[in-house]
Amino acid sequence: MELTKFNQTKIEILKLYEILEDVHKQLNIDNFVEQLEYSKTALIHDNFNVIVVGEFSRGKSTFINAILGKKILPSSTRPTTTVINKINYGQDPTYTIYFRAESNRRISYQEFQNLIVGNTPDIDCPEEVLCYQKHLEFTSTIEYLNIAYPLPLCKNGIEIIDTPGTNDTDATREEITFKFIPQADVAIFILSATQIFSDSEKEFLKNRILSSDIQKVFFVINFKDRLKSEAEESDIIDYAKTHLEAIVKNPKIYLVSSKDALNFKRSQNGETVEGKRNIIPENLDATGFVELETDLEQYLIDQRANIKFQKYIERGLRICNELELNYIELNKKIILVDNDTLEQKVEAFKPLVTATKNIVASELNRLLESFALSEKVLLTKYRMGLEKIARAAENAVDNYVGELYTENILKAVENIVAPLQLILHNELSDLKKLHLEDEIEFSINKLNNTCDNLVENFKEELGITNPEILEAPLSEMAINDELYQRDINLFKNFMIGGAIIGVIASSHMLVPIVGASFAMFNYFKYEQKGELLKRIKLQINKRYYDNIKGQLQDFKKQYKHDVELLLNILNDEIELKIRIFDEKLKELESEREINEVINKQKYENLELQSQRIQDIRNRLKNLRWI
Ligand SMILES: Nc1nc2c(ncn2[C@@H]2O[C@H](COP(=O)(O)OP(=O)(O)OP(=O)(O)O)[C@@H](O)[C@H]2O)c(=O)[nH]1
Ligand SMILES: [Mg+2]
Incomplete structure (x- = not known):
């Protein structure tokens, strides 16, 4: 082998070895x-x-x-x-x-x-x-x-x-x-x-x-x-x-x-x-x-040069093969599996979130329907109660035996009517509380279970491969504690609401009666007995019966307001939880995207290095038995 060729071959092998070293560097290995x-x-x-x-x-x-x-x-x-x-x-x-x-x-x-x-x-x-x-x-x-x-x-x-x-x-x-x-x-x-x-x-x-x-x-x-x-x-x-x-x-x-x-x-x-x-x-x-x-x-x-170079050529080829088989191919497979697994996990989690949202929506609808039904029951009861009171007031006038002062007659009517009104308000308030409480409790349980299931699924779907994502919803949500805390608040609110409703309802009913008694006082003072009682009865009848409609409407308005309040609290609570799941899903997706970007870079680098190895291999093969 002539000297120039000898030196050229030597330089070429050295260069290829250096590229191989750089391939190691780019792959971050030192094999x-x-x-x-x-x-x-x-x-x-x-x-x-x-x-x-x-x-x-x-x-x-x-x-x-x-x-x-x-x-x-x-x-x-x-x-x-x-x-x-x-x-x-x-x-x-x-x-x-x-x-x-x-x-x-x-x-x-x-x-x-x-x-x-x-x-x-x-x-x-x-x-x-x-x-x-x-x-x-x-x-x-x-x-x-x-x-x-x-x-x-x-x-x-x-x-x-x-x-x-x-x-x-x-x-x-x-x-x-x-x-x-x-x-x-x-x-x-x-x-x-x-x-x-x-x-x-x-x-x-x-x-x-x-x-x-x-x-x-x-x-x-x-x-x-x-x-x-x-x-x-x-x-x-x-x-x-x-x-x-x-x-x-x-x-x-x-x-x-x-x-x-x-x-x-x-x-x-x-x-x-x-x-x-x-x-x-x-x-x-x-x-x-x-x-x-x-x-x-x-x-x-x-043959010295040839033998000598062949050894280094074969060594280079062997290193190329080992890198390609044991490192590049293997890591390419790992990346593909990693991408697929993450994608599957995100995709599996999406319908679970949607299903949870659907359950929440239908549960809120059901609650709304059930409240509407309760409203009817409560209104019937209220109307019947009010009619009973109106009749009792009428009877009180009929059965009146005292002096013929308007004031006295009205006092007698009020003495009969007031305890009846109190009973009606209490009964109604209890009934309303019972209906709302029951339904809310049922819904909270159901929604809690739904959210728990989602957390469970979340854990299962993600397995242990991504502990940070898995940890986050659990610690952040702390669903049970949160809702338990919320339950108490809800019932507290409800009870306060109930008491307020009671107060409002009774004041609504009393105001017109009190108003009626003062308005009628001067007017009836100088009338004849029969005529007076007749006219008082008529007025009382008119007041009590005519007021029923307005009172029922007030009750309805209040009921609607209470229900809206309750549903809003519940809605806010649920929305907060769903938002956390949505955020987790987004996090998971962006995690996947980032991961995919990183994996893509890794994959591209592997392919690039693989091409370089291929190039080294071809150049080494060209040097065989020069
Ligand atoms: N007759 C004969 N004797 C030989 C020949 N080659 C070596 N010997 C003898 O064989 C014996 C061993 O030779 P060594 O050269 O020491 O053998 P070795 O393989 O180096 O032995 P170790 O270093 O102990 O492994 C010596 O006594 C040599 O003189 C041969 O071709 N013919
Ligand atoms: Mg020897």
């Missing part, structure tokens, strides 16, 4: 921000990480040494590598410990050797066991060891990572899986020709390497020198191929002898290779390293 930030830094620094993984003693460290042509990492038949080693380029060899908690520390070659040779102790020797325990305690504080070495292969930011055997403690395996594999661009999975492809190796490959963003895995079967014939070699390769093909597409398998390759390179470099087990091969071909190194070099140098 992948850390990963994007980390990836951006890695992309800028342009490191290229090759991680070497495999179980204990598969020859990982020997393999790396063979690649480097130098015995840099210790190797042994017993589990050896206890810390992660990063090998990268440095003009002079340096060894640095990167601690988990403390800051890093440069160490000498000797210290380095002591540190990474963590040979398992002889369990019969307590000193060795104690020493090993101390060694393990110390190494657990180390995150990794960095070895900088003047290795041509590691120029251009290539970094090789040697890991402890993956069948090591869980903690190490987890760390390799979650920290170092995700940072790696290429994995070299070392298997052994002598113990080929165990179940745990399969599991590690499937769940920890292939599930990551790593673009390329080299499968290296080590210990080629232990195989006795070419037939055995091809058997091993076939076996590995069959098993690997079940997991990976077109796996590329290399059969090598790391030990022989290392020995060969070391002797080529003029080193003396000691030990009777160390055979130096005649050439590198037999070790399987030529083919492996050629391919590896091609990957590390030629």
Whole structure:
């Protein structure tokens, strides 16, 4: 890949990552921000990480040494590598410990050797066991060891990572899986020709390497020198191929002898290779390293940019997919459900308010009709009473036996009539009170129930999703208390009204009689007895009977006034309650409208971000295998 294209691709990926970060910001989430930030830094620094993984003693460290042509990492038949080693380029060899908690520390070659040779102790020797325990305690504080070495292969930011055997403690395996594999661009999975492809190796490959963003895995079967014939070699390769093909597409398998390759390179470099087990091969071909190194070099140098970028492209695509599926789609659905639910609630509440209003209107009508009926009953009773009084007055004149003074005759009439009038007024007042009281009480109960039902429905319809709206009508209305308070006032008013009615009614009836007695006094004074009584009777008759009509009309007027007063009080009371419901309904509607506006904004933002994600996705896909 030419440099300009390389740089352009890098800039484009960085730009897309930045847009993805902004999408996070616009959605007010931080799901992948850390990963994007980390990836951006890695992309800028342009490191290229090759991680070497495999179980204990598969020859990982020997393999790396063979690649480097130098015995840099210790190797042994017993589990050896206890810390992660990063090998990268440095003009002079340096060894640095990167601690988990403390800051890093440069160490000498000797210290380095002591540190990474963590040979398992002889369990019969307590000193060795104690020493090993101390060694393990110390190494657990180390995150990794960095070895900088003047290795041509590691120029251009290539970094090789040697890991402890993956069948090591869980903690190490987890760390390799979650920290170092995700940072790696290429994995070299070392298997052994002598113990080929165990179940745990399969599991590690499937769940920890292939599930990551790593673009390329080299499968290296080590210990080629232990195989006795070419037939055995091809058997091993076939076996590995069959098993690997079940997991990976077109796996590329290399059969090598790391030990022989290392020995060969070391002797080529003029080193003396000691030990009777160390055979130096005649050439590198037999070790399987030529083919492996050629391919590896091609990957590390030629395909490097591609591999590197593919990893970030795939990572970006994966983040896009996750955001779209797990965030955008999900939240769009939530918004739609939320809108529908609120709308349904408002719509369900509307007819309830209307129904309540109808009940109130018909109840007030019924009350009006019932009052009209009572009026008739009361008027009949009143008319009959008045007629009875008129007759009693007539009889009083007929039965008069005293001196013939008009004043005396009128006194006698009044003595008979006055108690009758009082009885009639009391009876009438009681009857009126009874009728009005009963009806009002009935109506108040009914209207109370209707309002209570509405409150109940209101609560039910709104459920617990919107507690503020639900709280407001309950506390504000306090229907029972309010009406109870009102009930008392109503009856108080009524009773005062009743007493006033009584007073007014009786004064109305008395005034004309008193008036009549004074008006007639002088007039009748000097008349003859028979003539006088006759004329008085006529006058009394005329007064009492003629007044009945007017009195009934006055009563009617007063009754109408009382009923209007009562109905107005009741009406005001009910209207107040209905208004509260109406207001609640309006509140609910505006709440819904506001909610819908907010939801609409949210929805539009989700769609906008979704479009941006789609755009990022398309641009990332265009970068695939440039
Ligand atoms: N015969 C033969 N021996 C090998 C080969 N590769 C490694 N060995 C030996 O196998 C043993 C284990 O090698 P290491 O390189 O320490 O293996 P490792 O995978 O790094 O082991 P750990 O770090 O403990 O996980 C050592 O004694 C090596 O000399 C090989 O290709 N052929
Ligand atoms: Mg090792």
